[in-house]
Amino acid sequence: MKIVLFFLxxxxxxxxxxxxxxxxxxxxxxxxxxxxxxxxxxEILSLSYEGGFMRVNIYFEFFNPAAEKELTVGFxxxxxAGDVTDEEEAHPQVKDFFVQVxxxxxxxxxxxxxxxxxxxxxxxxxxxxxxxxxNVKFKKGITIIRHSYAYRGGTSVENVYEYAYRxxxxxxxxxxxxxxxxxxxxxxxxxxxxxxxxxxxxKADWQIIGIGRLGKTPRYDAYDSPEVPDVAVVFIKNGYLxxxxxxxxxxxxxxxxxxxxxxxxxWWCDKGEENNFFKLNDLDNSDSTEAIIRSFSxxxxxxxxxxxxxxNGYDFKDSALKKIFSKxxxxxxxxxxxxxxxTERYLSKKYMDLIIVExxxxxx
Numbered sequence: 578m579k580i581v582l583f584f585l586x587x588x589x590x591x592x593x594x595x596x597x598x599x600x601x602x603x604x605x606x607x608x609x610x611x612x613x614x615x616x617x618x619x620e621i622l623s624l625s626y627e628g629g630f631m632r633v634n635i636y637f638e639f640f641n642p643a644a645e646k647e648l649t650v651g652f653x654x655x656x657x658a659g660d661v662t663d664e665e666e667a668h669p670q671v672k673d674f675f676v677q678v679x680x681x682x683x684x685x686x687x688x689x690x691x692x693x694x695x696x697x698x699x700x701x702x703x704x705x706x707x708x709x710x711x712n713v714k715f716k717k718g719i720t721i722i723r724h725s726y727a728y729r730g731g732t733s734v735e736n737v738y739e740y741a742y743r744x745x746x747x748x749x750x751x752x753x754x755x756x757x758x759x760x761x762x763x764x765x766x767x768x769x770x771x772x773x774x775x776x777x778x779x780k781a782d783w784q785i786i787g788i789g790r791l792g793k794t795p796r797y798d799a800y801d802s803p804e805v806p807d808v809a810v811v812f813i814k815n816g817y818l819x820x821x822x823x824x825x826x827x828x829x830x831x832x833x834x835x836x837x838x839x840x841x842x843x844w845w846c847d848k849g850e851e852n853n854f855f856k857l858n859d860l861d862n863s864d865s866t867e868a869i870i871r872s873f874s875x876x877x878x879x880x881x882x883x884x885x886x887x888x889n890g891y892d893f894k895d896s897a898l899k900k901i902f903s904k905x906x907x908x909x910x911x912x913x914x915x916x917x918x919x920t921e922r923y924l925s926k927k928y929m930d931l932i933i934v935e936x937x938x939x940x941x
Contacts, residue, residue, distance in 0.1 A: 598733030601657045601670035604633050604742035607724060608702075608749050610649045610695045615715050616640045617750040618757065624742065624833070625763040630672070630727040631740045631833070637722040638757075639750070641715040651710040653690065653702040653746075654728065669707040670729035677723040678713055685711040701746055737835045744776070744827040758825035761786075762833060763817040769841050769907055771796065771834040772818065774807035776827045783809060787816010790906055794848040808834065810844040812907045814890075838923065850904045853880050860928055870931050875939070881924065882932050888922040890914045 604624070609615070619638035624631055652674075657665045669687065676683045690697070691704030702708065713722065730738035747755045764770055773781055774795035783791060795807030811818055836844065839858045846852045856877070859869050873881065880901065883893070887902040892910035902908045924932075 598659045598731060598739075599657070599661050600659045600731035600739070601661070601665065602728035602730075603654050604631060604726075604728050604740070605653050606635070606743060606747040607637065607650050607652055607722070608697070608746045610651045610697060610708075610710060613646075613648055614641070614643055614751050615646075615648065616642075616752045617747055617755050618719070620747060620755050620757070621759045621761075623761045623763070624740070626738075626740075626765055626835075627727060629738065630729055631742075632727045633725065633742075635722075635724040637724065639715060639720045639722065641717055641720065643717065645714060645716045647712050647714045649695070649710055650713050651695070651702075651708045652724075652726075653706050653708050653743075655703065655706050659731070669709075671707075671709075672727050674709060674726040675724070676711055679721055683711045683713070685709050701749060735837060735840045737837055739835075740833040742831045742833070744830050748826055753826060755825040756823065758820075758822045760820040760831075761817055762819075764813055764833075764835070766813060766815050768835070769810065769812050769844065771808040771810055771832075771836065771844065773829065773831055774809040776829050781809060781820055782822070783811070784819045784821075785811070785813065785816060786819050787813065788909065789813040789816055789818075790909065792844070792847055792906055796844045808844070810906050812909075814909055845905045845907070847904070853877070853901065854884065854923075857881075857884075857923060860924075866928070867931055870928070870935050873932075873935070878932055878936055878939075882929070882936070885922045885924050885929075886916065886919050889919040891916055891919065 606620070606622075616639065617637065618640040619636070621636040623634045625634075626632075654669055654671060656667075657670055674685070676685060687707060687709050689704070690702045690706045690708045693708060693710065695708070695710070713720070728740075730740045732738060747758075762772065772783065775781055785791060790812045792810035796810050839861070842852070842854055842857055845854070856869065856873070860866055870878075879898075883891075883898060883902075887893070887898075887905070887908050890909055890911040891914055892912045893899040893902070899910065903910075
C-alpha cells in the first residue's frame, strides 16, 4: 500500500475516488546513490510528447572540485499502479534507456531498489521502485552526461494523459541546487495542457517559444483538491514551452496534464472570467440533447454555433463575438484562416444541425 500511495502522490492523481486510472511511470533526474561532493552545474531537460509516451532527453554538466572518483548513479521510477495488469506492474514502463558519459555509452543494471543493497532516503526512492544504476567516473572538473529514455504516461477519467517527472531529486547533489536549469516541453501543436503554476512557493516563469497563450491565473483539477498543486494552463498553437532558472531548488515535482474535454473546459478561462460553455458537457452526457439546446438562450445558441469556428482561429468581424472568445485560452485569431477550412473540434455535426434547426424554429 505504501508504494501505491508514493506513486499517486508523485502523480497528483485521485485513485481514492475509484479505480479510475492507470498510472505507469515517472520520469526522473539522475541521483547519486551515495554521498558526494559533486555538483550539478547545468541541466537542460527536454520533454516531448510521443502519443502515450513522453520522450526525455537531458544534458548534464557535473562539476567535481576534487580528484577523480567513481560514483554509482541511479534513475528511479515506481512500478505501474491502478488499473494495470500484473505484467505491466512487473516491469518498468520505460523504453529506449541510454546513458552517455562524454562520448561513451554506459552499461546499466535494473533491479527493485530493495534488492540492490543501496541505502537512500524514502524521499528519493521506495524499496519497491525500479532503479536503473551504473557507475560513472567523474574526473576533476566537468563531466558531461547525456541521458535519454521514454516513459509511459498515466490515464484517468479526468485526463487523457498525465506525465509525472521528479525535479526534486536534482537537488540531491552537492549544494542542493541545479546551478543553471533549462526545461523545454514540446507537446502536440494546437493543444491545451497543464503544468505547475508554481514550485512550492516560487511561481514558475514559463515562456512560450513560438505561438500560443499562457493562462494568467492558476487553475485546479476537477476535484479542486488542496493536495493538487495549482495548474498553469497553456495553449501551444505552434512551438514549445520553456522554463529557465538559476540556482534552481525545486521543492515540488512536475506533472504535465492533457485533460479530457470535460476537464479542459474548466480551464478555458482565467479566474473572474465567465465561461459560457459549461453546458457542453451536458450535451455529451444527456439523453435529451434536443431539450437542452431548446433551453439555450439566443445568445447561447449563437456562441455555441461559433464555438468550433473560434477554436479553429477564425478572425470574427463581429467585435462582440471577438471580445467574448478572446478570454478563452485557445483563441488566437488568424486573419489568414478561411471559414471553409474549419474542422470539427468540440461540437459534432449532429449538435450543429440541432442548433441550426432551433435557430430557424425561433425565426418562424
